[in-house]
Amino acid sequence: MxxxxxxxxxxxxxxxxxxxxxxxxxxxxxxxxxxxxxxxxxxxxxxxxxxxxxxxxxxxxxxxxxxxxxxxxxxxxxxxxxxxxxxxxxxxxxxxxxxxxxxxxxxGDDIAVELRILTSRRTDLVADRTRTINRLRAQLLEYFPALERAFDYSTSKAALLLLTGYQTPDGLRRAGAARLAAWLGKRKARNADAVAAKALQAAHAQHTVIPGQQLAAAMVARLARR
Structure with missing residues (x-):
């Protein structure tokens, strides 16, 4: 104009x-x-x-x-x-x-432009991670609410690591506390014993299998690996 x-x-x-x-x-x-x-x-x-x-x-x-x-x-x-x-x-x-x-x-000088680009990239990564965690929690809430509220998945790397291998109440109960702690410890998770105990407590709080649990659990595992 x-x-x-x-x-x-x-x-x-x-x-x-x-x-x-x-x-x-x-x-x-x-x-x-x-x-x-x-x-x-x-x-x-x-x-x-x-x-x-x-x-x-x-x-x-x-x-x-x-x-x-x-x-x-x-x-x-x-x-x-x-x-x-x-x-x-x-x-x-x-x-x-x-x-x-x-x-x-x-x-703008090159340094200022590069800083703006890097800052924008970091903002995008943070937003992507937040969306991923929100989707993961929403999926868990649908079929395993006790485990969803057991951890702060935005800060606990050990909890996310746990979900890459175990996502259902029966799977956690079959593994047991010692095996879960050993599995987490082998993967360098912090506070492996405490995380395993809290996850197992959530598993013992739910014995009902929600329809669609298998697919939902697979999606949770995929999201936790991101």
């Missing part, structure tokens, strides 16, 4: 995130400005906008950053559909025209 100093719309079109296409857009806008100052504005400062940001900075273009939440709050005062790409573009352009408190985007 391109507007002039009075807010009049000069250009509105969807543009592919492609180097040649973006360079052509930058050139077109510069031509429209006819030597005048051009201000670009964007509501992303990384991710899919990285190519456009890099091209604009390399072309010495003035680029402002408008946080997404700012666009969201501002859009309520504009007419039109609740949320569309075209409306968001119009809001961003108009806010850039009127506001004087927006911060310019500057090129």
């Amino acid at each position: 391109v507007i002039d100093a009075e807010g009049k719309r000069l250009l509105s079109q969807r543009v592919a995130n492609d180097e040649a296409t973006l360079l052509k857009l930058i050139s077109t806008v510069a031509t429209m400005a006819d030597g005048g100052e051009v201000t670009w504005a964007i509501d992303l400062n990384a991710g899919g906008a990285a190519l456009l940001i890099t091209l604009l900075i390399a072309a010495d273009q003035r680029l402002l950053y408008i946080p997404g939440r700012t666009v969201h709050h501002a859009s309520g005062s504009y007419r039109g559909e609740g949320k569309t790409d075209a409306k968001d573009a119009a809001v961003i352009a108009d806010q850039a025209r009127m506001r004087r408190d927006l911060q310019p985007l500057r090129p």
Whole structure:
């Protein structure tokens, strides 16, 4: 979306995130400005906008950053559909025209970019682990609630290790405390005796076999290995 100093719309079109296409857009806008100052504005400062940001900075273009939440709050005062790409573009352009408190985007150094990438990756891994633990607990709760509440699976590696080999009440009872502790100890589990005792206590609390237990137990074992 391109507007002039009075807010009049000069250009509105969807543009592919492609180097040649973006360079052509930058050139077109510069031509429209006819030597005048051009201000670009964007509501992303990384991710899919990285190519456009890099091209604009390399072309010495003035680029402002408008946080997404700012666009969201501002859009309520504009007419039109609740949320569309075209409306968001119009809001961003108009806010850039009127506001004087927006911060310019500057090129990031390699270290800062790499730290952001690594931090995002760690966040994704933590979220994936949380989802996995939640799925595991939900599955256990369905067929073996006593074992589900026996451990904090988000912190106990020994409990997760136990589930890779034993997931059902009858299986735990058949193994017995000594065999369970030895099995865990052989795999370097901490507090093997205590974990085995607590698991066996849960096993003795349930003798009813829930329908679908075999498949659910297999899924628990798979989740525990992740």
